[in-house]
Amino acid sequence: MVIACLGWGSLIWKPDALPLASEWFMDGPALPVEFSRIGDGGELATAICLNAPPCRVLWSVLATDSLEQACSALREREQIPAEREDGIGVYRVEASSTGPLAQWASERQIDALIWTALPPRFRSEGRLPTSGDALAYLQSLTGEKLEHARDYIRQVPAQIDTPYRRNIQKQLGWK
Numbered sequence: 163m164v165i166a167c168l169g170w171g172s173l174i175w176k177p178d179a180l181p182l183a184s185e186w187f188m189d190g191p192a193l194p195v196e197f198s199r200i201g202d203g204g205e206l207a208t209a210i211c212l213n214a215p216p217c218r219v220l221w222s223v224l225a226t227d228s229l230e231q232a233c234s235a236l237r238e239r240e241q242i243p244a245e246r247e248d249g250i251g252v253y254r255v256e257a258s259s260t261g262p263l264a265q266w267a268s269e270r271q272i273d274a275l276i277w278t279a280l281p282p283r284f285r286s287e288g289r290l291p292t293s294g295d296a297l298a299y300l301q302s303l304t305g306e307k308l309e310h311a312r313d314y315i316r317q318v319p320a321q322i323d324t325p326y327r328r329n330i331q332k333q334l335g336w337k
Contacts, residue, residue: 163274165229168190180239192218197330
């Protein structure tokens with residue numbers, strides 16, 4: 163079974179114990195991603211955001227024997243508690259699967275996809291910041307949190323080109 167992990171944030175430059183069997187490929191599917199989740203380290207992290215315009219994400223094949231093992235490895239890397247059911251997204255490609263994601267995966271002979279599925283978080287879980295909220299949040303940071311947040315945005319691959327990122331780059335000069 164070929165299992166791929168989709169990525170658009172820190173997994174790409176810091177996979178830690180995630181068992182990658184390939185490099186990160188840049189021709190992933192187009193998904194609605196935005197800088198919309200305040201991370202535990204204070205960064206404004208990327209997350210699936212259903213009202214965001216799609217951008218091409220990255221992907222890597224995982225060196226795991228099962229979908230369960232792949233999900234467990236991603237859950238561990240992302241520090242998502244096992245009881246949290248919404249933390250990992252899973253898509254199994256079946257012979258009858260249709261749609262752009264199924265076509266993309268089938269063209270690459272991928273049997274299943276996983277990704278971090280944590281929702282936006284601004285002041286509370288599931289709350290989506292506006293672009294102004296995101297900018298004001300980043301402007302409020304100081305010291306190490308500010309450095310961490312700036313480094314995060316700078317390290318996210320350039321192809322994760324979102325409206326919030328463009329606003330942050332324009333207003334704060336974080337390129």
